Amino acid sequence: MTHATFRIWRGDSSGGALVDYETDVTEGMVVLDAVHQIQAEKANDLAVRWNCKAGKCGSCSAEVNGMPKLMCMLRIDELDMSRPVTIEPMRAFPPLRDLVTDVSWNFRVKKRIKKFTPRPPDAPDGSWRMQQSDVDRVQEFRKCIECFLCQDVCHVLRDHHKHDEFIGPRFLVHVAALEMHPLDVADRVDELKEAHGIGYCNITLCCTKVCPENITITDNAIIPLKERVVDRHYDPLTKLVRLFRGKRDKGRAEIPAEDPVLHGSSRSANPSEESR
Amino acid sequence: MTEHDILSYDVIIVGAGGAGLRAAIEAADKGARVGVICKSLLGKAHTVMAEGGMAAALANVDDRDSWRVHFADTMRGGQYLNNWRMAELHAREAPDRARELEAWGAIFDRTEDGRILQRNFGGHRYPRLAHVGDRTGLEMIRTLQDHLVHLAIDVHMECTVLELLKDGDRIAGAVAYERERGRFKVFKAPAVVLATGGIGRAFSITSNSWEYTGDGHSLAYEVGAALQDMEFVQFHPTGMVWPPSVRGILVTEGVRGDGGVLRNKDGKRFMFDDIPENYRSQTADSEEEAWRYIQGDKSARRPPELLTRDHVARCIMREVRAGRGSPHGGVFLDIAWVKEKIPNSKEYIRKKLPSMYHQFKQLANIDITETAMEVGPTTHYVMGGIRVDGDTQMSTVPGLFAAGECAAGLHGANRLGGNSLSDLLVFGRRAGEYAAAYARDNAAVNVDAAQVDLATTNALRPLDGAGDRGPAAEGPYQIQHELQEFMQELVGIVRCEDEMKSALERIAALKKKAPGVTVPGNREYNPGWHTALDLRNLLTVSEAVARAALERKESRGGHFREDYPDKDSGFAKFNIVLRKGGDGAMQVSRESIPPLPAELAQIIEEMK
Ligand SMILES: Cc1cc2nc3c(=O)[nH]c(=O)nc-3n(C[C@H](O)[C@H](O)[C@H](O)COP(=O)(O)OP(=O)(O)OC[C@H]3O[C@@H](n4cnc5c(N)ncnc54)[C@H](O)[C@@H]3O)c2cc1C
Ligand code: SF4
Ligand code: SF4
Ligand code: FES
Numbered sequence: 061m062t063h064a065t066f067r068i069w070r071g072d073s074s075g076g077a078l079v080d081y082e083t084d085v086t087e088g089m090v091v092l093d094a095v096h097q098i099q100a101e102k103a104n105d106l107a108v109r110w111n112c113k114a115g116k117c118g119s120c121s122a123e124v125n126g127m128p129k130l131m132c133m134l135r136i137d138e139l140d141m142s143r144p145v146t147i148e149p150m151r152a153f154p155p156l157r158d159l160v161t162d163v164s165w166n167f168r169v170k171k172r173i174k175k176f177t178p179r180p181p182d183a184p185d186g187s188w189r190m191q192q193s194d195v196d197r198v199q200e201f202r203k204c205i206e207c208f209l210c211q212d213v214c215h216v217l218r219d220h221h222k223h224d225e226f227i228g229p230r231f232l233v234h235v236a237a238l239e240m241h242p243l244d245v246a247d248r249v250d251e252l253k254e255a256h257g258i259g260y261c262n263i264t265l266c267c268t269k270v271c272p273e274n275i276t277i278t279d280n281a282i283i284p285l286k287e288r289v290v291d292r293h294y295d296p297l298t299k300l301v302r303l304f305r306g307k308r309d310k311g312r313a314e315i316p317a318e319d320p321v322l323h324g325s326s327r328s329a330n331p332s333e334e335s336r
Numbered sequence: 337m338t339e340h341d342i343l344s345y346d347v348i349i350v351g352a353g354g355a356g357l358r359a360a361i362e363a364a365d366k367g368a369r370v371g372v373i374c375k376s377l378l379g380k381a382h383t384v385m386a387e388g389g390m391a392a393a394l395a396n397v398d399d400r401d402s403w404r405v406h407f408a409d410t411m412r413g414g415q416y417l418n419n420w421r422m423a424e425l426h427a428r429e430a431p432d433r434a435r436e437l438e439a440w441g442a443i444f445d446r447t448e449d450g451r452i453l454q455r456n457f458g459g460h461r462y463p464r465l466a467h468v469g470d471r472t473g474l475e476m477i478r479t480l481q482d483h484l485v486h487l488a489i490d491v492h493m494e495c496t497v498l499e500l501l502k503d504g505d506r507i508a509g510a511v512a513y514e515r516e517r518g519r520f521k522v523f524k525a526p527a528v529v530l531a532t533g534g535i536g537r538a539f540s541i542t543s544n545s546w547e548y549t550g551d552g553h554s555l556a557y558e559v560g561a562a563l564q565d566m567e568f569v570q571f572h573p574t575g576m577v578w579p580p581s582v583r584g585i586l587v588t589e590g591v592r593g594d595g596g597v598l599r600n601k602d603g604k605r606f607m608f609d610d611i612p613e614n615y616r617s618q619t620a621d622s623e624e625e626a627w628r629y630i631q632g633d634k635s636a637r638r639p640p641e642l643l644t645r646d647h648v649a650r651c652i653m654r655e656v657r658a659g660r661g662s663p664h665g666g667v668f669l670d671i672a673w674v675k676e677k678i679p680n681s682k683e684y685i686r687k688k689l690p691s692m693y694h695q696f697k698q699l700a701n702i703d704i705t706e707t708a709m710e711v712g713p714t715t716h717y718v719m720g721g722i723r724v725d726g727d728t729q730m731s732t733v734p735g736l737f738a739a740g741e742c743a744a745g746l747h748g749a750n751r752l753g754g755n756s757l758s759d760l761l762v763f764g765r766r767a768g769e770y771a772a773a774y775a776r777d778n779a780a781v782n783v784d785a786a787q788v789d790l791a792t793t794n795a796l797r798p799l800d801g802a803g804d805r806g807p808a809a810e811g812p813y814q815i816q817h818e819l820q821e822f823m824q825e826l827v828g829i830v831r832c833e834d835e836m837k838s839a840l841e842r843i844a845a846l847k848k849k850a851p852g853v854t855v856p857g858n859r860e861y862n863p864g865w866h867t868a869l870d871l872r873n874l875l876t877v878s879e880a881v882a883r884a885a886l887e888r889k890e891s892r893g894g895h896f897r898e899d900y901p902d903k904d905s906g907f908a909k910f911n912i913v914l915r916k917g918g919d920g921a922m923q924v925s926r927e928s929i930p931p932l933p934a935e936l937a938q939i940i941e942e943m944k
Contacts, residue, residue: 072860088579088700100813104864105857109377111545114585114695116474117380133698156516157861167378167485167493175486176441187435189450195443199468202443202475206379241441 064136065144066094068106072157080144085136091147092120092131095159107158115272118207122159123148128209128270150212163208169227172255176238177246194242201237201281203273206230210267210277216260226257229267229277236281239288253289258282340522340792342783345371345490346775347768348510348523350497350552351531353381354473354760355740355767357480358433359529362768364487368775371523372484373492373512375547379481382533382545382741383760386473387588387691389455389465390761391754392430396447397454398462398634403427405461407936408943410755412614413459413644414719414748415893416908417565420932421726422746426755426762433761434466442479444468456593456630458642459752461618461943463632470588470691476757495521497551498869499791500528500559500736501783507559507735508781511791515866518859520792526781527771529729529737530556530722531764535569535877537870539715539828540820543575543586549870550877552742556722557876561731563914564744564927565720566877567884568894570751571829573648575714577666582699584714587669587692589753591709592641594688595630596671598652599708600660606667607640610651614944615643627677646750646894649713653829656712666712672705681705713829717756718877719747719894720884723913729767735774735781739767744911749893798855798868812853812868815846819874827882832898836886843879850875879922884912887924 064085067078081098092110099106108131111117115133122131125139125146139145153161182188210229216222227235235252238244252258261282268277275281347363349356352374364370374381395401406427411418434452438444444466445453454463468475484491494515501509501524509524532552536544557563574587592598600606611619619640620626626639641648652667662668671689675681682705686693689704696702696709721744722731729737740760747755798812819842826839850871855864890904891897910926917923932940 086580089581090699093581099863100811100817104811104813104855104867105862107861107863111376111380111382111547112385113545113582114385115698116471116691117376117384117545119376119380135699160861162516163377164493170482171485176482178439178441181439185435186432186439187451188438190443190446191450192446195446198443202468202478203471204478205384205474206478238441241443244441 062141064094064141066098067144067146068095068098068158069148070106070158071155073155076155078146078148085141087137089136090132091124091129091134091136091145094136094145095131095147107156107160109160116205118205121150121207121209121212123150123212128212130207130209130272133272150208152212152214152218153208165223166206166208166211166230169231170234173227173231173235173238174246174248174251176241176244178243179245188243190242197280198237198240198242200275201233201240203275204230204233205273207272209270209272213266213270215264215266222257222260226260229261229282231256232258232261232285233275233277233281236285239285249288249292252285253293258286258289261286340520340788342522342524343371345369345523345525346779347371347527347529347771348373348525349529349531349768350510350555351381351533351740351742352378352491353383353531353533353740354476354480354757355764356381356529356531357477357484358761358764359531359739359768359771360489361480361484361487362765363529363772364489366769366772368772371490371492371525373495373497373510373523375494375496377493378491379477381477382547383473383477383757385543385545385586386476386757387470387586388457388590388593389467389472389754390430390434390476390757391457391460391464391752392434392466392758393427393464394431394434394452394454394466395462396451401462401464403431404939405943406430406464408940409459409461410746410752411748411940413750413752415750415903416748417892417911417929418748419726419745420936422763424936425726425766426746426759429762430758433758433765437476437479437761440479440483442475444475455590456638456642457753458589458592458648459644460754465593465754467590469687470590470689472757492521496866496869497555498795499787500555501787502559502733503782503784505734506778506781507733509783511788513795515861518862518865520795522783522788524781524783525775526778527735527737527775529739529767529771530742531738531740531767532742534718534741535881536715536718537816538820538823538874538878538881540824541575541584541713542715543572543584544715549873551870551873552738553721553880554873554876556731556733556736556738557880557914557916559733559736560916561733561736562723563720563880564723564911565748565884566718566880566914567888567912568719568747568749569715569881570645570717570719570894571649571713572716573645573652573713574669574711575716576700577662577710577712578664579700585695585699586714586716587709587711588689589645591669591671591689591692592639594671595627595674596641596669597639597673598641598648599668599670600655601662601668602660606655606660607643607648607651611640611643612647619643644750645753646896649829650896652711652713662710664710666710668708669711670708672707715824715828717741717751719749719751720744720880727766728770729763730770730774735778737767737771739763749895795869797851798853798865799859800854810849810853812855812864812871815850815853815871816867816874819843819846819878823878823881827878827885830896830898831885833886836882839882840879840886843875843882847875880914883922883924884914887912887926
């Protein structure tokens with residue numbers, strides 16, 4: 061057993077500061093265990109989100125020593141214990157309290173993405189036939205646990221606050237999962253360019269590097285989607301054919317203007333950096 | 337009450353796991369205005385953690401399977417205490433519910449001919465579990481969530497129901513508080529569906545999350561609904577045991593379904609030593625036959641590692657107690673051994689069990705393709721819950737419905753793995769449908785201001801003395817911890833009368849202490865306050881488990897009594913039911929199980 065110092069951000073939307081807590085560390089402990097221990101012993105009101113404690117629900121995202129991580133999967137013995145371990149909330153989202161941020165923007169974005177629309181069933185019992193090799197790619201995308209760590213590190217959101225114009229890597233993965241779903245017949249290419257702002261992504265790969273599910277976000281999801289957008293919008297021939305079909309630029313109009321409420325937080329999605 | 341806005345719906349659903357989401361979708365489809373309330377963010381409920389799969393007799397892998405075999409397996413697993421109507425509906429409807437998920441975008445693993453692949457699991461005669469690697473729950477919850485967000489359904493996230501409201505005998509709504517600001521929300525609705533999941537946090541070693549404090553059980557109990565089968569808690573045989581901080585985290589049964597074997601410290605496959613009579617004809621009698629079964633040989637019988645969970649958990653306990661366990665008090669679960677049988681074993685294991693591979697690598701520094709895991713029993717699931725009507729899922733309180741883990745009946749004395757995910761969909765859908773119909777026929781309902789005031793006053797009490805508590809006094813975490821420790825110890829896998837009586841005394845003492853607990857901080861996102869509010873629910877379900885377990889003087893399924901180690905056919909005829917009495921004390925009664933209709937009795941006879 062050793063003693064360690066954890067430097068945890070405490071505060072709310074109006075501001076806050078790092079506070080030092082000392083606690084005992086035993087073999088195999090993860091960062092979330094230390095936070096819970098501090099919560100039980102010293103700071104009952106220390107706010108933190110978690111559910112599964114097994115890397116499956118994507119609730120416990122935070123920045124540990126500046127690295128975006130799931131606290132429940134980060135072993136303390138992987139960290140440098142000679143200095144305090146800093147734990148801060150995700151930066152790309154407005155702080156609510158302590159380690160908890162307002163991620164409600166993500167839930168609103170999802171509602172704007174055209175839903176899964178299957179082709180008619182292949183068999184009389186209402187089922188379909190799909191080969192495993194045809195679904196491997198989509199299954200990779202569907203591993204996403206919505207931890208939003210990729211959103212947290214994407215500079216378009218984190219530094220440039222383009223939350224209104226860009227859906228972020230998580231939802232590009234979501235669109236990719238729908239677009240590459242062997243059964244889906246809906247078309248999301250136009251809104252990818254317009255409403256979803258795929259053009260903002262300049263392939264920095266930061267999202268792929270932090271994904272705890274090891275989804276190859278950029279290479280497997282974003283780049284193929286960008287190719288689809290380019291094929292359609294900058295290929296004059298394709299554009300002409302599409303004009304004839306009258307299918308042009310319906311994307312925006314198909315997004316429901318008024319969504320049913322997703323309560324959680326009504327605050328603006330743009331993080332106020334000063335409040336850190 | 338003027339300060340609270342009243343939110344009015346036709347149906348409110350408490351819980352956003354598989355059962356709650358499926359209920360919400362169905363109620364909305366039937367035209368009801370639906371509000372969903374959940375303690376965490378959307379998509380984070382317990383269902384997300386389910387690994388192995390969802391049981392449905394699709395017969396894609398073995399065409400001998402049918403709803404009748406699934407029904408018989410479920411009843412045998414539940415030791416015939418099941419609500420047979422629920423077991424029948426579940427077996428009949430599960431295949432449609434699985435196909436429906438696919439129509440909403442889920443992608444299960446595929447068979448060679450492109451259909452939904454099914455895997456072996458304990459107690460299921462044929463490969464029956466539709467799955468996606470070992471992350472089936474994620475696939476299910478995300479599919480339902482993504483379908484639901486495009487419907488006109490309000491979701492109140494990070495909002496906790498504190499109390500249900502009544503209008504005379506019937507349900508009238510709920511009082512909740514939202515975590516972010518700590519404000520109260522009052523919901524008015526003629527129909528309420530509880531889909532709040534389980535009670536695992538009443539024990540110290542558990543695979544369950546902080547949400548599993550038995551809220552639905554306790555909320556229903558407080559408004560007069562009956563609970564049943566609370567003595568039946570499932571201890572999953574394989575939880576992680578080392579390092580200490582991960583103790584209890586689940587190791588999916590899929591490991592054994594895909595060839596994993598249990599060994600003691602001498603390397604012996606001890607599960608061959610004790611095969612219960614009623615499973616003997618279905619169980620392999622050599623390691624060679626067991627392996628052929630794993631390979632898909634239809635003439636082979638199941639390995640003994642795939643016997644029901646209650647039995648496997650007790651065999652593990654036996655080995656540990658006899659001094660034949662692993663270094664950290666468990667036994668060995670070995671999947672790496674398949675390298676003796678197949679050339680590309682590493683790839684096979686990583687493809688079949690990706691998150692298990694990851695979990696052990698990350699949390700325990702163990703490569704499961706090389707080394708055996710150390711495992712031991714962990715509190716996993718509660719078979720008991722709110723007593724409901726098999727067809728409609730309505731509780732004994734008009735307008736109050738329950739579905740999923742918080743409802744009782746389907747699983748009897750022991751749940752088969754995979755039967756929960758299918759349960760959520762089959763009975764979530766039914767609860768949503770009947771709740772919408774009930775709301776339509778009984779729309780007018782009133783909220784009583786006095787009930788709301790009482791609920792909010794009680795809820796604020798822990799914050800009253802904020803800061804007063806000296807460092808020596810107990811906070812909510814200490815009380816919770818004490819309860820978990822003695823429940824595990826005294827009302828855990830092996831029970832006896834003296835220990836349970838002493839547990840009941842200690843519960844009574846904590847019931848006196850809990851209302852006086854105070855927490856520092858304010859109302860905004862305060863986990864200490866939340867933990868204080870959970871205590872009542874935890875204490876209620878703990879008492880229910882202990883009282884029911886004391887009453888059942890036999891051993892059956894998930895309930896094992898050292899002082900009554902055998903099954904007693906006299907106890908096969910009734911369920912133990914708990915209600916809140918007029919004096920506020922918990923009342924225990926025995927309610928007889930209605931006789932099986934001839935058609936179902938015949939199925940069971942044929943499948944013996
Ligand atoms: C690790 C693990 C693996 C499993 N694997 C399998 C498997 O492979 N196959 C299988 O069939 N089963 C499996 N199970 C069991 C199964 O996952 C659960 O029984 C099932 O998911 C429960 O679903 P539910 O819809 O009833 O509740 P949950 O998914 O737990 O949802 C409960 C909901 O209720 C909400 N809630 C609770 N209390 C309140 C309150 N007071 N106010 C507001 N909201 C509230 C919660 O926030 C949550 O949204 C597994 C369980 C675990 C723990
Ligand atoms: S690759 Fe694109 S989406 Fe990913 S972090 Fe970089 S800019 Fe953002
Ligand atoms: S894509 Fe990866 S990093 Fe992004 S939300 Fe999903 S799991 Fe998290
Ligand atoms: S608590 Fe679920 S991912 Fe960490």
